[in-house]
Amino acid sequence: MNFSKLFRMQKDLDKYIEDKQGLVEESLLERKLMAFQVELAELANETRCFKFWSEKGPSEETIILEEYVDGIHFLLSIGIEYGFDELINIDYPEAIKVSKEDLVEGFFATMKDILYLREENTLAAYEQLFRGYIQLGAGLGFSASDINQAYVRKNEVNHERQDQGY
Numbered sequence: 001m002n003f004s005k006l007f008r009m010q011k012d013l014d015k016y017i018e019d020k021q022g023l024v025e026e027s028l029l030e031r032k033l034m035a036f037q038v039e040l041a042e043l044a045n046e047t048r049c050f051k052f053w054s055e056k057g058p059s060e061e062t063i064i065l066e067e068y069v070d071g072i073h074f075l076l077s078i079g080i081e082y083g084f085d086e087l088i089n090i091d092y093p094e095a096i097k098v099s100k101e102d103l104v105e106g107f108f109a110t111m112k113d114i115l116y117l118r119e120e121n122t123l124a125a126y127e128q129l130f131r132g133y134i135q136l137g138a139g140l141g142f143s144a145s146d147i148n149q150a151y152v153r154k155n156e157v158n159h160e161r162q163d164q165g166y
């Protein structure tokens, strides 16, 4: 899967947000890493994969996909902060839904990878995080085109939100 188009769209959105919020001179890396952690937890909550005490099923696919691509936004944005955006090319794995237990495992792996990147600041650590999050998406049953379409849609919403003083 070629992420160049999404990286370009993310760069435009980030610039739009930073100009609008007067943040051009500030480093936003720490806050973006935290935002990604928070999105990850929101995604886990929608899948309900860890809620052993509840019989209620997961949220609708579209809601889970939207949460997932919120995470993609921050993943791309973090890559741009590091200057790694030209360097990523990842084969998209086959989309096969995994068990709740495997999802829990996948969420922990991504949390760990975020903290590892924050410590190491290397391309290798970023690639590990990227691959892991993409793997998590495939494990949720999303194809490359699901992610592409949902990302493009949400990116547009994010532009509109800035225009509306979100």
Ligand SMILES: O=c1ccn([C@H]2C[C@H](O)[C@@H](COP(=O)(O)O)O2)c(=O)[nH]1
Pocket (backbone or CB within 6 Å): 013, 014, 017, 069, 070, 071, 073, 074, 077, 154, 158
């Ligand atoms: O620099 C930024 C800041 C935010 N977002 C996007 C990512 C998510 O799609 C959305 C998160 O907004 P909340 O709904 O969590 O407020 O904002 C970016 O793409 N870049």
